[in-house]
Amino acid sequence: MALVVVDIAQMKITDSSDDVLVTYSLGSCVGVAVYDPFLGIGGMIHCMLPLSKVDQEKAKQRPGMFVDTGLSLLLTRLFNMGVRKSRVMVLVAGGAHVLNNNSLFKIGERNVTVLRKILWKNGMLMHVKDVGGNESRTIRLHLDSQQFVIKKLGQEFVYDVSGN
Amino acid sequence: MSHNVLIVDDSMIIRSMVAKTLKISGLDLGKMYYAANGQEGLDTLQAHHVDIVFADINMPMMDGIQMVRSMAESGLLQRIPVVIISTERNQQRIDQLKAMGVTAYLTKPFMPEDFKDTVEHLLAKEDKPL
Amino acid sequence: MTDKALILSRVLEKTFEDFAFMFIDAVPTHALNAPEAEAYIQAAITYVAGQEKGRLSVMASAEFCRCLSRNILGLETEDPLDPGIAESGLSELINVACGSLAEALYGTDAVVDLEPPVQTVCSEREWKQFISDQPTLVLLVDDYPVGFRLDVTTNME
Numbered sequence: 001m002a003l004v005v006v007d008i009a010q011m012k013i014t015d016s017s018d019d020v021l022v023t024y025s026l027g028s029c030v031g032v033a034v035y036d037p038f039l040g041i042g043g044m045i046h047c048m049l050p051l052s053k054v055d056q057e058k059a060k061q062r063p064g065m066f067v068d069t070g071l072s073l074l075l076t077r078l079f080n081m082g083v084r085k086s087r088v089m090v091l092v093a094g095g096a097h098v099l100n101n102n103s104l105f106k107i108g109e110r111n112v113t114v115l116r117k118i119l120w121k122n123g124m125l126m127h128v129k130d131v132g133g134n135e136s137r138t139i140r141l142h143l144d145s146q147q148f149v150i151k152k153l154g155q156e157f158v159y160d161v162s163g164n
Numbered sequence: 165m166s167h168n169v170l171i172v173d174d175s176m177i178i179r180s181m182v183a184k185t186l187k188i189s190g191l192d193l194g195k196m197y198y199a200a201n202g203q204e205g206l207d208t209l210q211a212h213h214v215d216i217v218f219a220d221i222n223m224p225m226m227d228g229i230q231m232v233r234s235m236a237e238s239g240l241l242q243r244i245p246v247v248i249i250s251t252e253r254n255q256q257r258i259d260q261l262k263a264m265g266v267t268a269y270l271t272k273p274f275m276p277e278d279f280k281d282t283v284e285h286l287l288a289k290e291d292k293p294l
Numbered sequence: 295m296t297d298k299a300l301i302l303s304r305v306l307e308k309t310f311e312d313f314a315f316m317f318i319d320a321v322p323t324h325a326l327n328a329p330e331a332e333a334y335i336q337a338a339i340t341y342v343a344g345q346e347k348g349r350l351s352v353m354a355s356a357e358f359c360r361c362l363s364r365n366i367l368g369l370e371t372e373d374p375l376d377p378g379i380a381e382s383g384l385s386e387l388i389n390v391a392c393g394s395l396a397e398a399l400y401g402t403d404a405v406v407d408l409e410p411p412v413q414t415v416c417s418e419r420e421w422k423q424f425i426s427d428q429p430t431l432v433l434l435v436d437d438y439p440v441g442f443r444l445d446v447t448t449n450m451e
Contacts, residue, residue, distance in 0.1 A: 086190065110317065117315035120368040123188040125277050174410055175389070176382040180367055222389075224410050251393025255402045272390050273313035 001144060006031075009065035011045035011074045013081070014143065021141040026094035028108035030115055030131070032071055033091040033141040033148060036083040037163035042141050045074045049107065050114040067114040075122060089161045090124055091148045093139045095131040108132065128159050166194035167287075168212065172205035172219040172231065173249070178272070182218050182249065182279075189280040191287075202231030209240055216286070221250040232264055241265040245286050249274060299431060301398050302350075302444050309391040310435055314365040314383075319434045331355035334416040336424070337385040339392045343399070343406040348446045350392045352384060353416060353424045358438040359384045365436075385411040395444075 006012045006023040014021060021044040023031045028048075035042040045064055052059035052066035063069035078088070095112035112131045119126065130137065130150050138151040146162040171182045179198050186193060197212055199205040203226040205219060217235075221228040228248060235241040245267040252258060258269050267289075268282045303318075310316040338351035354362075360375060363383030369375075389411050396406040416424070425432050425441045432441050 109311070113311045113315050113317075117365070117368070120276065120315070121370070123184070123368070125188060125280060129277065175386045176376070176378055177363060177366055177386050178382075180376075180379070184367065222408050222410050251390055251396075251408065253393060253397040253402050254405055257405070272393060273309070 006044045006046050008046050009048055009062050009070075011043065011064045011070060011077075013041065013043040013074070013077060015039070015041045015081075017143050019143050021143075022138065024138045026137040026139065027096050028094070028098045028111065030067060030092065030094040030108075030111040031137070031139045032074070032115065033139060034074065034078055034083070035089045035091070035141060035143075035146075035148070035161050036078070036087060037089065037146060037161060038084070038087050039082055040143060041078065041081055041083055042143050043074050043078050044139075044141055045070050047071065047111060047115075050110040067111050068118065071115060071118045075118070075124075085122065085124055087163060088124065089127045089148075089163065090119060091128040091139070091141070091159065091161065092126050093128075093130045093137045093150050096133055096135060096137070099134065127161070130157070166192045167215040168194040168197070170197045170199065170205060170208055170212075170214045170217045170219075172199040172202065172217065172223070172228065174200050174220065174223040178220065178249070185274075185276045185279045186283075188276065189283060191280075191283060202226030202228060202234070205231050206234055209235070209244070214244055216283070217244055217246045219246060219248055221248060221252055229261070229264075232261070232266055236265050245290060247282060247286065298399070298444060298446065302395060302442065303431060303433070305395045305398050306391055306431075306433065306442060309387065309394055313387065313390050314362055316362070316365055316436045319437075321432050321434045321439060330418050331357055331421075334418070334421040335359050335381055335384055335413060336416050336420075337381075337388045337411050337413045339388050339408060339411040341392060341396060341406055341408045343396060343404055345449045346446055347449065348444060350388055350395060351443050351445075352388045352391075352440060353421060354384060354435075354438065354440040355421075356380060358435070358440060361436065361438065362387060381413050385413050 001020055002018050004012055004019050004021050017040055023046040031046050033044045047067045047070045048065050050067050052069045059066050059069045063073050095108040097108055135152045140149045148159040148161045150157045171179050173179050197208045199208050201223040219228040247268045248261055248266050249270045251272050267286050307318045333356040336353040340349045359380040363380045366383050392408055430441045430443045
């Protein structure tokens with residue numbers, strides 16, 4: 001098993017069946033994993049903010065920071081590798097409320113809204129959606145066992161993404 | 165086995181939205197019919213074979229409740245499942261719809277994932293392959 | 295802001311996000327002096343809730359209505375729209391908002407009857423009058439100024 005860590009504002013794609021994509025500490029950030037069980041290709045992204053218009057220069061340097069640029073780019077790259085919308089699994093977690101800073105209070109919700117918008121534009125549905133609340137989440141996409149795992153509040157929730 | 169669907173709503177954009185959601189839900193779709201009110205919906209059901217109806221409640225000329233009542237009286241409701249998609253929030257009214265024979269109810273705005281789950285559940289109950 | 299106005303603004307915020315993936319922000323003054331639009335559209339819906347009768351209306355530029363409808367349908371900016379879809383988007387927005395507003399104001403035990411929405415094309419003069427009227431709530435939705443108004447009367451009989 002090879003752990004492939006996706007840091008904040010990053011995205012990674014792998015087709016190695018030994019790999020486990022992981023991203024940690026999703027608070028108001030959203031983590032999206034996209035997996036094609038037929039091709040065995042998986043991608044993951046960890047986005048901080050909903051819209052890139054707040055800093056277009058930064059969005060060019062780090063598109064993964066924003067949901068609109070990051071998720072769009074992740075999907076484009078996956079489609080270019082042959083991933084098909086008709087069989088892909090979309091797995092979403094994060095977008096929690098961060099209560100301590102008023103200006104960030106709605107960021108989690110807005111991240112999820114923009115994420116939903118991008119998916120709807122692409123004609124894609126979420127197969128797993130664990131968003132909102134107050135808790136931080138960590139997500140793993142296991143290409144070896146074809147499972148998606150969400151860890152929150154000390155518990156793990158395991159989802160089969162083999163498409164069977 | 166493909167399914168013919170009828171979408172009944174006076175809102176053009178909702179008819180388009182329901183159609184798009186059906187197309188991306190992975191269902192085996194046959195023909196898609198559209199109607200802007202309950203009377204047009206009934207006319208379509210008389211003229212074509214339809215497997216599932218999606219209908220709003222508040223429509224001019226004939227609303228969704230009158231349409232469903234008419235379907236019940238003619239026996240159509242026994243063989244064609246109806247999903248109501250509406251802004252109605254009164255729980256008693258929603259329960260009355262289900263007591264009339266409506267299969268499922270979705271509140272506007274609906275999440276496409278909930279729409280897909282509703283239709284899959286409906287088809288599983290009808291023992292029809294997706 | 296009155297209680298009803300506060301409830302309305304919260305309902306609208308949620309409606310725009312859930313239905314059209316759009317965000318509401320505070321309105322800077324210059325947005326109210328935005329360049330004249332080609333046309334303005336108003337959509338209004340009336341409801342009866344027991345002794346109360348309400349009318350919820352919205353007015354916005356035709357360009358906003360096209361943007362709104364593209365968002366609702368998940369289309370790109372350059373995608374063509376069928377005739378009538380933009381107006382349909384605004385009407386359905388007010389319909390969905392009114393359903394949520396009815397729940398927020400009266401709960402799920404109350405019986406609230408909604409009429410189908412009615413739409414009209416408006417002039418620049420009517421737009422300026424609408425947004426300057428005291429009861430009108432003007433919101434910036436994805437950078438477009440949009441006016442909302444809720445009129446509620448009580449039957450005292």
